[in-house]
Amino acid sequence: MSVPLTLLGLLEREPSHGYDLKRDYDAFFGRGKQLPFGQVYATLGRLARDGQVTAGDAEPGDGPDRKRYAITDIGRHVVDTWLAEPVEPEPHLQTVLFAKVTLALMLGKPAAAYLDTQRAAHIRRMQELTEIKRTGPLVDTLLADHALFHLEADLRWIDLTSARLADLAEAVRNR
Amino acid sequence: MNSPAVTRGRMIETRHVAKNFGQTSALRDASLCVAEGEILAVMGPSGSGKSTLLHCMAGIYTPDQGEVLFDGQLLNTMTEADRTRLRRTAFGFVFQFGQLVPELTTADNVALPLLLNRTKRKVAYKTAGTWLDRLGIGDKGDRRTGELSGGEAQRVAVARALALAPKVIFADEPTGSLDTLTGEKVMDLMTGLAREQGSTVVIVTHDARVAAYADRVVMVRDGLLAIADLPVSPADAPYGAPSPAATSASATARGAS
Numbered sequence: 001m002s003v004p005l006t007l008l009g010l011l012e013r014e015p016s017h018g019y020d021l022k023r024d025y026d027a028f029f030g031r032g033k034q035l036p037f038g039q040v041y042a043t044l045g046r047l048a049r050d051g052q053v054t055a056g057d058a059e060p061g062d063g064p065d066r067k068r069y070a071i072t073d074i075g076r077h078v079v080d081t082w083l084a085e086p087v088e089p090e091p092h093l094q095t096v097l098f099a100k101v102t103l104a105l106m107l108g109k110p111a112a113a114y115l116d117t118q119r120a121a122h123i124r125r126m127q128e129l130t131e132i133k134r135t136g137p138l139v140d141t142l143l144a145d146h147a148l149f150h151l152e153a154d155l156r157w158i159d160l161t162s163a164r165l166a167d168l169a170e171a172v173r174n175r
Numbered sequence: 176m177n178s179p180a181v182t183r184g185r186m187i188e189t190r191h192v193a194k195n196f197g198q199t200s201a202l203r204d205a206s207l208c209v210a211e212g213e214i215l216a217v218m219g220p221s222g223s224g225k226s227t228l229l230h231c232m233a234g235i236y237t238p239d240q241g242e243v244l245f246d247g248q249l250l251n252t253m254t255e256a257d258r259t260r261l262r263r264t265a266f267g268f269v270f271q272f273g274q275l276v277p278e279l280t281t282a283d284n285v286a287l288p289l290l291l292n293r294t295k296r297k298v299a300y301k302t303a304g305t306w307l308d309r310l311g312i313g314d315k316g317d318r319r320t321g322e323l324s325g326g327e328a329q330r331v332a333v334a335r336a337l338a339l340a341p342k343v344i345f346a347d348e349p350t351g352s353l354d355t356l357t358g359e360k361v362m363d364l365m366t367g368l369a370r371e372q373g374s375t376v377v378i379v380t381h382d383a384r385v386a387a388y389a390d391r392v393v394m395v396r397d398g399l400l401a402i403a404d405l406p407v408s409p410a411d412a413p414y415g416a417p418s419p420a421a422t423s424a425s426a427t428a429r430g431a432s
Contacts, residue, residue, distance in 0.1 A: 123386065123387065123392050126383055126387035127387045127388075127389070127392075129387070130388055133359075134363060134367070148387070152384055155383050
């Protein structure tokens with residue numbers, strides 16, 4: 001999750017105080033990991049330095065910072081470009097699992113059993129996510145769906161790899 | 176999330192069940208227990224034997240070896256007439272394609288099994304109306320099922336299965352012909368309403384997202400049962416020991432079902 005670009009995107013709705021941005025970020029994107037105030041203001045400062053936002057005059061009142069931030073045309077362009085770019089596809093799990101499976105086959109350890117254990121863990125997580133979808137608000141459902149599709153993709157890879165283990169073992173040993 | 180199978184009654188039990196179709200061994204040594212009110216998903220690729228397992232559990236197929244028990248009663252030794260009565264009164268079925276009667280209305284289709292069980296006409300149609308409402312298609316009662324969308328037709332099939340208040344619902348690829356969102360709605364309604372009613376559900380699927388609606392997931396591979404669920408401890412899984420490694424015989428449950 002790119003914090004500066006996400007905050008910039010939130011600012012494109014309307015000029016906001018740092019506090020409001022933090023609150024909205026936590027609500028939509030935080031998911032149990034809150035954004036520290038310090039990071040919000042440091043990020044806004046950098047965005048202002050780069051001309052992507054402007055900081056209004058400090059308003060009277062309590063709190064550490066009563067400045068209202070507004071996005072600039074440069075900032076809008078940055079957000080548009082970022083949104084239009086595809087995210088780098090990251091097959092992160094496969095690299096770990098691939099290493100484990102390959103090592104298991106090299107070392108004559110039970111690769112099939114490892115894959116079964118991984119499959120069971122995946123299915124269990126999918127059950128939890130499905131429960132969240134059944135009971136949670138729509139934002140949670142969206143996130144759960146995203147995770148579910150990724151886990152499903154992993155599972156397909158696990159199934160295919162399970163079916164190919166004999167060939168893989170031969171390939172690994174013959175190298 | 177996992178069912179306390181030990182504390183609840185055993186609704187369906189298979190013991191060392193095997194089923195062959197000609198030279199092909201579709202299912203071998205399948206021992207499995209489904210607790211009362213439990214939702215079990217049976218996963219596996221095409222031709223793995225998962226549909227054969229469901230058909231054996233539901234008394235549609237008679238196993239070549241082993242036993243199937245429903246609520247403690249041995250299905251193998253029942254007469255065909257008794258088994259038919261059981262399927263009509265205690266079991267509900269949802270298949271990939273709703274298998275509705277296209278010339279009849281939606282309400283007729285849901286009321287039909289009730290009428291076959293000698294429910295009074297007025298009661299049967301009232302019950303049908305209630306279930307169609309619960310599935311969000313109360314306004315479609317007068318439509319012929321041939322005119323419904325795939326998702327609507329599948330909801331009718333779920334209403335028809337649940338209206339009987341069955342002990343067990345057997346669902347074979349219930350979302351196989353639906354898009355993701357429609358399929359999820361059908362699964363959500365079917366499992367939610369079955370839980371409310373206390374019905375046991377056995378779902379056969381190749382789709383992990385569908386299986387994730389279940390309390391417990393088991394795998395069938397090459398006609399052999401492999402439990403995918405991780406037992407908390409080995410002692411908790413009397414049926415959890417994976418079957419011995421498959422020999423090369425390939426199963427064709429699908430071709431036969």
